Amino acid sequence: MALVVQKYGGTSVGSVERIRNVASRIAKTYDEGNDVVVIVSAMSGETNRLVALAAEITETPCEREYDVLVSTGEQVTISLLSMCLQSMGYDARSYLGSQIPMLTDKAHAKARIKSIGDENIRGDLKKGTIVIVAGFQGTDGEGNITTLGRGGSDTSAVAVAAALKADVCEIYTDVDGVYTTDPRMVPEAQKIEKISYDEMLEMASLGAKVLQIRSVEFAKKYNVVIHVRSSFHDGQGTLVMKEDHEMETVLVSGVAYNKDEAKISIFGVPDQPGISSQIFTPLSENNITVDMIIQNISHEGATDMTFTVPKSDCKKAVEIVEKIAEKINARGISHDMEISKVSIIGVGMRSHAGVASTMFSALSEEGINIQMISTSEIKVSCVVDAKYTELAVRVLHKAFGLDLPEIEEVL
Numbered sequence: 001m002a003l004v005v006q007k008y009g010g011t012s013v014g015s016v017e018r019i020r021n022v023a024s025r026i027a028k029t030y031d032e033g034n035d036v037v038v039i040v041s042a043m044s045g046e047t048n049r050l051v052a053l054a055a056e057i058t059e060t061p062c063e064r065e066y067d068v069l070v071s072t073g074e075q076v077t078i079s080l081l082s083m084c085l086q087s088m089g090y091d092a093r094s095y096l097g098s099q100i101p102m103l104t105d106k107a108h109a110k111a112r113i114k115s116i117g118d119e120n121i122r123g124d125l126k127k128g129t130i131v132i133v134a135g136f137q138g139t140d141g142e143g144n145i146t147t148l149g150r151g152g153s154d155t156s157a158v159a160v161a162a163a164l165k166a167d168v169c170e171i172y173t174d175v176d177g178v179y180t181t182d183p184r185m186v187p188e189a190q191k192i193e194k195i196s197y198d199e200m201l202e203m204a205s206l207g208a209k210v211l212q213i214r215s216v217e218f219a220k221k222y223n224v225v226i227h228v229r230s231s232f233h234d235g236q237g238t239l240v241m242k243e244d245h246e247m248e249t250v251l252v253s254g255v256a257y258n259k260d261e262a263k264i265s266i267f268g269v270p271d272q273p274g275i276s277s278q279i280f281t282p283l284s285e286n287n288i289t290v291d292m293i294i295q296n297i298s299h300e301g302a303t304d305m306t307f308t309v310p311k312s313d314c315k316k317a318v319e320i321v322e323k324i325a326e327k328i329n330a331r332g333i334s335h336d337m338e339i340s341k342v343s344i345i346g347v348g349m350r351s352h353a354g355v356a357s358t359m360f361s362a363l364s365e366e367g368i369n370i371q372m373i374s375t376s377e378i379k380v381s382c383v384v385d386a387k388y389t390e391l392a393v394r395v396l397h398k399a400f401g402l403d404l405p406e407i408e409e410v411l
């Protein structure tokens with residue numbers, strides 16, 4: 001007998017029929033003699049609908065009320081799923097984040113989990129009850145509802161699995177695993193059998209939304225093996241786990257893209273100590289995260305600086321940077337929302353030369369201009385014109401041999 005944590009995403013619970021399908025899967029796992037704790041998302045499209053409702057009222061909703069609103073989608077699915085299991089003759093009980101309790105900090109809309117009470121869950125499991133938990137939400141311990149950021153149910157699931165020391169954490173979604181790139185964009189993408197925490201973290205940070213970044217951070221910290229798999233088909237999915245020797249033999253494991261960033265440039269910045277701090281401190285004080293930064297070689301005491309910020313913060317960032325540019329006597333600023341970041345990821349890069357140059361050649365052969373570059377030990381990212389996103393992803397996917405089925409299958 002094992003303790004199994006399962007998470008079902010929005011598409012998997014997107015209709016009453018699909019909720020019935022999920023209930024059957026849960027029942028099967030339970031009937032095999034396991035204790036089962038289930039985390040569910042809102043029905044697909046529901047959280048977007050709620051966010052849009054808030055936007056109709058105001059551009060700047062109070063964060064507390066925003067969380068009260070957007071957390072409601074999960075309340076619907078936990079109750080429907082529990083009812084469904086009960087009608088099938090199983091004992092099931094739903095829990096909101098605050099009833100667990102799932103304690104978080106006070107950072108509304110991007111709260112971090114601090115602790116998870118396991119008493120209620122363990123009590124239920126002992127009685128043979130299937131526990132159904134609302135994903136994405138928590139409480140700050142003072143009666144306020146918090147949410148964990150978009151896609152946060154993944155993090156709820158991994159955190160619950162870590163707190164309960166579950167034997168397995170299964171993330172059921174609408175694709176049957178983690179692929180070498182988004183299978184909706186590139187049909188030739190291949191399912192990855194196992195991927196290291198670090199590669200998955202890079203994939204998620206660089207745009208692959210199949211798992212929320214924080215869920216992977218949690219899994220790495222508490223050594224939770226995540227099994228990403230389909231809620232529609234049986235069969236093995238992808239294991240997200242500690243790095244092993246085999247993983248190092250693959251040069252590039254995946255290609256990711258992110259269209260959610262914008263680029264801001266400041267021209268004619270005086271090349272003096274303290275200038276970067278004058279530019280970036282006000283941005284961080286306004287909670288704007290800056291991603292890539294490049295600074296040109298200076299000419300006659302002045303230089304140009306370019307950096308990226310989330311698209312949603314671009315307007316605010318431009319207002320701030322305009323003021324700074326005036327203060328530091330820069331020549332001017334510009335911004336571009338039509339950019340996209342394409343990245344290659346792989347732990348194998350650490351021990352191989354020439355990966356970046358293969359990437360640059362592949363892009364240049366298609367006439368795709370690289371606007372910015374950033375690298376780390378296990379990834380290379382390039383900013384390109386947004387209209388080339390799909391082409392760039394396809395070309396890189398091919399250039400690194402990811403279109404080919406896995407070697408075992410070829411032999």
Ligand code: ADP
Nearest residue numbers: 009010011173174178179181182184208209210
């Ligand atoms: P859920 O609602 O189950 O949480 P998500 O929409 O958040 O599902 O995540 C699954 C989606 O992630 C897939 O439908 C797929 O389009 C997208 N995706 C992006 N990159 C990848 C990748 N490398 N592997 C698998 N899926 C990916």
Ligand code: ASP
Nearest residue numbers: 041047136150151152153
């Ligand atoms: N329902 C939330 C969202 O759409 C959380 C999740 O699905 O993981 O972002």
Ligand code: MG
Nearest residue numbers: 009151209210
């Ligand atoms: Mg998701």
